[in-house]
Amino acid sequence: MTTTMEQFPELNTDRLKLRKLVPEDIPALVRYADNRKISDNIINIPYPYREPDAVFRISYVVQGFRKKTLYVFAIILKKSGEFIGEASLHIENGNKAQLGYWVGEPFWNKGIATEATKAILKFGLEELNLHEIYATAHIRNIASEKVLLHNGLKKENVNGNVALYRITKQEYK
Ligand SMILES: CC(C)(COP(=O)(O)OP(=O)(O)OC[C@H]1O[C@@H](n2cnc3c(N)ncnc32)[C@H](O)[C@@H]1OP(=O)(O)O)[C@@H](O)C(=O)NCCC(=O)NCCS
Numbered sequence: 001m002t003t004t005m006e007q008f009p010e011l012n013t014d015r016l017k018l019r020k021l022v023p024e025d026i027p028a029l030v031r032y033a034d035n036r037k038i039s040d041n042i043i044n045i046p047y048p049y050r051e052p053d054a055v056f057r058i059s060y061v062v063q064g065f066r067k068k069t070l071y072v073f074a075i076i077l078k079k080s081g082e083f084i085g086e087a088s089l090h091i092e093n094g095n096k097a098q099l100g101y102w103v104g105e106p107f108w109n110k111g112i113a114t115e116a117t118k119a120i121l122k123f124g125l126e127e128l129n130l131h132e133i134y135a136t137a138h139i140r141n142i143a144s145e146k147v148l149l150h151n152g153l154k155k156e157n158v159n160g161n162v163a164l165y166r167i168t169k170q171e172y173k
Contacts, residue, residue: 032104
């Protein structure tokens with residue numbers, strides 16, 4: 001991985017590669033993001049989700065990386081090379097970030113989001129040297145809560161239908 005961050009970083013886990021989103025990912029991005037179960041939980045994913053949405057997303061992601069405010073990783077299944085979802089860090093105030101992720105429905109309940117999140121936390125807290133990473137999820141989003149708790153985030157509070165989870169660099173160590 002480059003530490004100067006001139007190039008988009010690449011993260012590797014047992015089953016996954018997390019890398020820059022590229023135009024070749026568009027068909028799979030559209031196939032999996034065009035799902036209400038995804039768009040209902042992810043603020044920047046509209047429904048229905050079509051090719052122009054994916055094209056726009058790639059330029060949004062590239063600009064975010066240039067500004068160092070957004071790291072959206074494509075989640076790639078190593079064994080097939082296929083795009084199956086996204087995991088992201090949205091940087092706030094330089095040292096805090098919001099974590100987000102989604103996985104295509106055919107790949108749910110295989111530990112993919114848990115594995116991707118582990119890599120993202122390491123990247124954010126060790127490479128970017130963030131002080132804190134947090135995530136919010138609907139209180140009924142049990143799968144997301146499990147992903148976050150498995151990765152050491154703590155449930156901080158519930159505000160209406162939204163739960164807030166957080167981990168600090170100190171706790172991560
Ligand atoms: C949330 C999401 C990313 C999880 O992805 P995933 O790869 O299936 O997650 P994992 O397999 O790593 O973990 C899911 C866990 O939730 C559990 N789970 C899934 N659905 C569940 C349900 N309805 N009730 C209870 N547990 C459930 C799984 O058994 C697993 O638990 P385990 O690891 O203890 O066995 C995926 O469901 C998704 O993309 N949802 C839509 C977008 C979204 O909600 N993103 C998060 C926004 S905060």
